[in-house]
Amino acid sequence: xxxxxxxxxxxxxxxxxxxxxxxxxxxxxxxxxxWQAVSIMNPYLSSGTKDIExxxxxxxPLGRFNETxxxxxxxxxxxxxxxxxxxxxxxxxxxxxxxxGLTWSDGSAFTAEDVKFTADYCMDPDGxxxxxxxxDGVSSIEVLDPLTVKVTFERAMPNPYGPFMGAESxxxxxxxxxxxxxxxxxxxxxxxxxxxGTGPFVVEDFRPNDVITFKxxxxxxxxxxxxxxxxxxxxxxxxxxxxxxxxxxxEFDYAWNLQLAPDVLNSIAEGGKGQTVSAFGTLVxxxxxxxxxxxxxxPAETRATVAExxxxxxxxxxxxxxxxxxxxxxxxEVGYGRAGRPTCxxxxxxxxxxxxxxxxxxxxxxxxxxxxxxxxxxDSDGDGVRxxxxxxxxxxxQTSTNAxxxxxxxxxxxxxxxxxVETELRNIEGAVFFGGDPGSPDTFQKFYAxxxxxxxxxxxxxxxxxxxxxxxxxxxxxxxxxLGANINRYCDxxxxxxxxxxxxxxELEKRAxxxxxxxxxxxxxxxxxxxxxxxGRVSAHSNSLGxxxxxxxxxxxxxxxxxHRVK
Amino acid sequence: xxxxxxxxxxxxxxxxxxxxxxxxxxVWSQFRKHSGAMVGAGFLVFITLFVLVGPYxxxxxxxxxxxxxxxxxxxxTALWDSGAKVDWAHPLGSDNLGRDGLSQLIAGGRSSLAxxxxxxxxxxxxxxxxxxxxxxxxxxxxxxxxLTDLFLSLPILPLLLVAVTFFRQPLRAAFGPEGGMFVLIxxxxxxxxxxxxARIVRGDILALKEREFVLxxxxxGTRPLHIILRHLLxxxxxxxxxSATLGLATAxxxxxxxxxxxxxxxxxxxxxxxxxxxxxPRMEDFPERVLLPGVAISLTVLAVNYLGDxxxxxxxxxxxxx
Numbered sequence: 103x104x105x106x107x108x109x110x111x112x113x114x115x116x117x118x119x120x121x122x123x124x125x126x127x128x129x130x131x132x133x134x135x136x137w138q139a140v141s142i143m144n145p146y147l148s149s150g151t152k153d154i155e156x157x158x159x160x161x162x163p164l165g166r167f168n169e170t171x172x173x174x175x176x177x178x179x180x181x182x183x184x185x186x187x188x189x190x191x192x193x194x195x196x197x198x199x200x201x202x203g204l205t206w207s208d209g210s211a212f213t214a215e216d217v218k219f220t221a222d223y224c225m226d227p228d229g230x231x232x233x234x235x236x237x238d239g240v241s242s243i244e245v246l247d248p249l250t251v252k253v254t255f256e257r258a259m260p261n262p263y264g265p266f267m268g269a270e271s272x273x274x275x276x277x278x279x280x281x282x283x284x285x286x287x288x289x290x291x292x293x294x295x296x297x298x299g300t301g302p303f304v305v306e307d308f309r310p311n312d313v314i315t316f317k318x319x320x321x322x323x324x325x326x327x328x329x330x331x332x333x334x335x336x337x338x339x340x341x342x343x344x345x346x347x348x349x350x351x352x353e354f355d356y357a358w359n360l361q362l363a364p365d366v367l368n369s370i371a372e373g374g375k376g377q378t379v380s381a382f383g384t385l386v387x388x389x390x391x392x393x394x395x396x397x398x399x400x401p402a403e404t405r406a407t408v409a410e411x412x413x414x415x416x417x418x419x420x421x422x423x424x425x426x427x428x429x430x431x432x433x434x435e436v437g438y439g440r441a442g443r444p445t446c447x448x449x450x451x452x453x454x455x456x457x458x459x460x461x462x463x464x465x466x467x468x469x470x471x472x473x474x475x476x477x478x479x480x481d482s483d484g485d486g487v488r489x490x491x492x493x494x495x496x497x498x499x500q501t502s503t504n505a506x507x508x509x510x511x512x513x514x515x516x517x518x519x520x521x522x523v524e525t526e527l528r529n530i531e532g533a534v535f536f537g538g539d540p541g542s543p544d545t546f547q548k549f550y551a552x553x554x555x556x557x558x559x560x561x562x563x564x565x566x567x568x569x570x571x572x573x574x575x576x577x578x579x580x581x582x583x584x585l586g587a588n589i590n591r592y593c594d595x596x597x598x599x600x601x602x603x604x605x606x607x608x609e610l611e612k613r614a615x616x617x618x619x620x621x622x623x624x625x626x627x628x629x630x631x632x633x634x635x636x637x638g639r640v641s642a643h644s645n646s647l648g649x650x651x652x653x654x655x656x657x658x659x660x661x662x663x664x665x666h667r668v669k
Numbered sequence: 670x671x672x673x674x675x676x677x678x679x680x681x682x683x684x685x686x687x688x689x690x691x692x693x694x695x696v697w698s699q700f701r702k703h704s705g706a707m708v709g710a711g712f713l714v715f716i717t718l719f720v721l722v723g724p725y726x727x728x729x730x731x732x733x734x735x736x737x738x739x740x741x742x743x744x745x746t747a748l749w750d751s752g753a754k755v756d757w758a759h760p761l762g763s764d765n766l767g768r769d770g771l772s773q774l775i776a777g778g779r780s781s782l783a784x785x786x787x788x789x790x791x792x793x794x795x796x797x798x799x800x801x802x803x804x805x806x807x808x809x810x811x812x813x814x815x816l817t818d819l820f821l822s823l824p825i826l827p828l829l830l831v832a833v834t835f836f837r838q839p840l841r842a843a844f845g846p847e848g849g850m851f852v853l854i855x856x857x858x859x860x861x862x863x864x865x866x867a868r869i870v871r872g873d874i875l876a877l878k879e880r881e882f883v884l885x886x887x888x889x890g891t892r893p894l895h896i897i898l899r900h901l902l903x904x905x906x907x908x909x910x911x912s913a914t915l916g917l918a919t920a921x922x923x924x925x926x927x928x929x930x931x932x933x934x935x936x937x938x939x940x941x942x943x944x945x946x947x948x949x950p951r952m953e954d955f956p957e958r959v960l961l962p963g964v965a966i967s968l969t970v971l972a973v974n975y976l977g978d979x980x981x982x983x984x985x986x987x988x989x990x991x
Contacts, residue, residue: 363950365765398838432736436765505950508936512766515937516734526846527935543834 127318127331129667132647134659135354137344139311139337144294145270146224147287149232154269155358156314156335158657160207160299161272164198164217165263167655169381171452171563173263177201177212177273177300181263184608193258193608198266200249206275207304207319214251218243219276221253221265228284236264236271260608261564268562269657273300302328302663312337322663329649329666342366348642349376355647358658360640363506364439367640376645380440382638383654384451384568385559387442389514389632391421394591396498396550406549407579408591413493415552419477420495421629424553426473427517429465434635436513437506445636449565449621452655454610457618459626462633470521481522488522496524500544500551502532507555510634540584547578549589557637563655566613569620570601572630590630597623699983706979709972716969720782723775731776731939735767743770743957762957764948774961777939781921782969784854784940788920791859792866793913799863800870800905801897805878814871817864825861829927832857850934854927858920866912873905907981914977918970941966 140156142148166176173181182188182196189196204212221243224231231237241256243265253265265271275298282290295308300323303316316333339347341360348357350373360367360378371378395410404410414420430444446462449455479488479495488495499515501507508529515525528551530544536556543550560568571587574595578586597620604616624631641658643650648668653660700706743762746753755762761770803813832853840849877883878901886896925942927933934940941962948958 365951365954369954398842436736505947508947509766512732512937513734527937529936 125326126320126322126328129329129331131332131334132330132356132665132667133354134333134335134356134358135339135344135347136335136337136358137339137341140314140335141310142294143297143305143308143314144274145272146229146231146233146274147294152337152358155657155659157297158269158272158301159303159316159333159659159662160301160305160319161274161297162299162301163268163272164200164266165268166660167268167452167563167653168660169651169653169655170454171655172454173267173563177204183610189262189608191608193255193260193262195252195254196262197246197250197252200251201323202249204300204323205321206298206300207321208275208298209321210275210277211248212273212300213248214245215248216273216276217251217266218245219279220272220274223274223279223283223287224271226284226287229287231287233270236268238264240265258606258608260605260613261566263564268655269660275299303333306332324663327663329664333662342370345370345642346373348644349373349378352376352644352646355644356650357642360642361441362640364435364437364441367439371642376642378440378640378642379650379652380638380640381652381654382443382451382636383559384449384565385557385637386445386448386450386633387510387555387557387635387637388448389424389634390546390549390554390556390589391415391424391630391632392549392552392554392590393630394549396552398550403580406591408577408593412552414479414490414495417477418629419473420479421632423470423473423477423521424518424523425462425629425632426466426470427521427523428462428514428632428634429517430463430634433510433513436509438635438637441640442635442637445633446625447621447633447636448624448631449560449568449617450633450636452563454614455563455565455617455621457621457625459622461626465517467517467520474521474523479522486519486522487524494524495522496526497553498526498528498551499553499555500528500530500535501555502535503529504532510555538585545584546589547584547586549578549591554589555634564613565617565621566604569604569617569624572620572624573598573601592624592628592630594623594628696983700979703975703979703982705975706982709975709979712968712972713976716778716965716972717782720775720778723778724772727771727775729769729772731768731772732937733768735763735769737767738763739765739767740955741770742955743961746957761961762955764955764958765951770957770961773939773944774941774965777941777944777962778965780851780934780938781924781941781966784851784858784924785917785920785969787851787855788858788862788923789913789916791855792863792916792920793909795859796863796866796912797870797902797905797909800867801874801901803867804871804874805893805897805901810871813867817867820861821864823861825857825923826926828861829857846935847938850938854924854933855920858923862916862919862923866909866916869908869912870905873908874901877901877904903984906984910977910981910984914970914974917973918966921966921970 136152138150138152140152142153143157143160145154145157148154162176164177165173165181168174175181177200178198179201180186182198184191198217200212200214206212221237221240223229224233225237225240239255239257239259240253242254244252244254246252253262255262266273278293278298282293296305302319302322304319305314306317307315314335316335318328318331322328336354341362344357345360345362345367347353348355349371352375367378392406393412393416394406394408395412396406400410434442434444444463446459447457474488478490481488497518499511501511511527515527518525534542534544535546538545538547546554546556572592573588574593576586577588577591578584600616600620604613607613607616625633639652639654641652646668648666649661649664651661652658738756738759740754741756741759741763742753744755744757744760747755759769759771761774763769799813799817803810836853837849840853843849844852883896883900886900921942924933924940925946944962945959948955952959
C-alpha cells in the first residue's frame, strides 16, 4: 500500500512538469469513453449531458465555471461584475468584452456579432431551443463594437450570468449557422455535427450515437495546446464495462460518470491501470424533519399541516439530538465511497456559498442523550424508549426504495435506538414517493411520516431559488393540492426577510454571505434539515492521462486543452 | 336332534391372518414406503425446528449492526480460499452492515414460513369451500364460478398497492407495523391465489357426486354435510394437496416481490425473499448471500412438494399397497 502511494505520488509530481514544455499534437491520440453515446454536437438542440460535454471541446462560452463553481473568464479578459462596472448598478444589464485576436477554427475572426447571433438563435420563437432557461429575462442584445456585447434584462437580475456562461451556452459561428435558425435548426445536420468553434479540437468524423474523431484545432489561441493531436470519443455500452475499460484494461483513457456501488467500483479499480476522480456538486442526501403532526388520527384537512405542530419534533433539542447521533463518515463509507463526503450544509457548494459548518461530523451519542434528558424526555417505564407527558419518541422514518437508502435507514435506526428513540422504517417505491400524486398518501410532499430522507440539488451555481423554497406558506397543503417545496413546513419571518434581501442583492460577496446565513438557519440553527452526505460524481482516467480536473459545474471536458500524456 | 351340517369349507369365512389395523396405520405404512416424502417430512421438521428453536441456541440478534464485523465470508470459504475473512462468531458470514448471516437466516425463515403456511392454509380453506359449494350446490355454481373468474382477472400487484394504501394504517394500529403487514400480506396472497384450487375441487366434486357410493349414501338418508365431509372431501384430497404445495411456494415468492417494491414488511424485518433480493447486486463477490436463502426457499418448497406427493399416495386407498 505504501509503495503504491509513493508511486502515485511520483506520478502526480511528474504530471504537471511536461505540460509546460509540450507542443501541440505531440502526445498522439487520446481515447475517451462515454457510456451514453453522443448524438449531436449542438447543445442548443439537446439537453443531454453527453451532447453538451462533447460539444464543449469544440464550441466554447464566454466564461466557464471552474471546479469550485467560481467563474473564470474564457473568451473574455475578465468576468463582468458590479465592482468592475461590467454589470450595471441596477442589475439590469451586463457587458462582455471579448478577448482580442480570437479566431474560429476556419481562420475567420471571432466577433461580438457571433455572440449576438447565438442569443438570437436560441431565443428564436420557432426554434425550440433546449437552453432557453439560460436566456431567461433577456430583453435585448446589443453589439457596441466588434469586441463588446451588452445584454439587457427586463428586470433586475441579481444573477446575470445565464447567457454565455458555462457549457450549456457556448457561442456559435454566425457565418455557419446563419441559415439554420428557427424551424430550420434541426435540419442542418452538417452544421450540427461539424460546428466551427474556438475550442481545442475540431470534429473530423461524426457518427451519431457511435464514434466521433476529433483533431487538434490548429487555430487554437494557445499555440502549445492541446497536447493531443487527435481524440477518439466512443459512445455506448454500460457503466460497468466503461469502468473496466479504463481501470482494468486501459483500453480507454477516460470514462465518464461511473455511477457504481462503492465496493463494486473499488474491486474494478484494483485492476490498477487507472484511477478514479471525484468531484462534488450540490446534491445533498438529507433527513427532513416534519414540523407538523402526521398522525393518522387527525382529520385529512389538518393532518401534516401547519395547524398541527409536531408533538416532539417541534422541539429543537429533539431534532438536534437526532442529528448528533448520526455518524456521517460511516454512512459515506457504506453507501457512496469516493462518490460522497459528509456534509452539514444544505448548500454544500459552490465554495463561496458554502458555510464552513462541520460540527455535525463528530457523532456524539452521549451528548444526544444528555440533550434529550434536558428536554425532559426520559425512559420512565423501562422499555428503552424515552417519553415525556405520555408522548413516546417513536418515529416513522420513510424514504424511497433503494439499496443504499435502506442501508442508511438501518444504521440510523440503530443509532437512534441507542439514544432511546424508537424508529419504524418504511420504504416506498420511488415512482410513488416522488410522483407527486395528490391522491396518494405516500408522496414526499404529503410527508405522512415524522422523518424522511431523499436527495435534492439546485441547477447552476446560484442557490437563490433553492433557498427561497423555505418561505412561509410555500409548504404543501390540501389547498395547494399538496404542491409546494417547503417540505418541512418551516416558517420563520426572519428567514423570509433574508429571502427578499437576497433577491435584491447583486454583489457576489454579499449574496454569498446571505446564502450562508440562510443555510445555517435551516441546518445548524434549527435542525429543520439534517444534511447527511454530499453526493458527487466519479469518473476515471488511465494512469497515463494527466491534467484531468473533474468539474461538476461545467463540462467534465472543460479543460481538455490541458490534458496530456504522462511519460 | 341333529347337528347342523358343517359349513362347506370353501364358504367358510377366513380367520383374519393379522389383527385388524386402523385406517391411519395403513396410511402411515404406505407413507413410509415413499422415501422422497420421508426425506421431505424430515427436512420440514428440521427447518421448522431450525426457525423455532434456533433463536434460543444461536442468540445473536438478527438485526444488530456491527460495523467492525461486516462482509465476513462463511466459514466454509476458508476451505478453498485461505485468505478469506472468516470468523467462527459468524459461521455463515455477515452482510455489508455486519448483520449475522445465520441469525438472519433463522429470523428470515420464521417470517417466510409463517407467511407461507398461513397464506397456504387460508388459500386452501377459501379454495376448497368455494369449490365444494359450487360443485355440490347447483344454484351456487354459476355465481361462485363467475366470482372465481372475477378474481382470476385481478392483477395482484396493483391490488396490493391499493390494499396497502387503504388498510395499512388501520391494521398497523391494530397489530403493530409487522403484525399488521403480516395480516395484510397473508390475506391478499390468499385472496388472489385460491382460484385454481376452487376450480379443480369443483371439477372433481361434480364427477364424484354422480358416483354410486354417493347415491348409496344419499339413499340411506345421509345429510349433505356428511356426504361432503365423509365421502367427497377425502376423495379430492389429492388435488388439494398439490395446490397446497404450490401455494406455499407462491406465498413465499409473492412476499419477497412485495418487500422489493417496498410495500411489504419494514425494510429491517428479514425474510428469505428480501434477503435474496437485497443480495443480488453483490452476488459476484458474496454468492453465499444469494445462495443460502435461495437454497432454503428451494429446499422448503421441494420438501413440501414431496411431502404432498407422499401424502396423496398414502391417503388414496386405490394406490395403497402398491
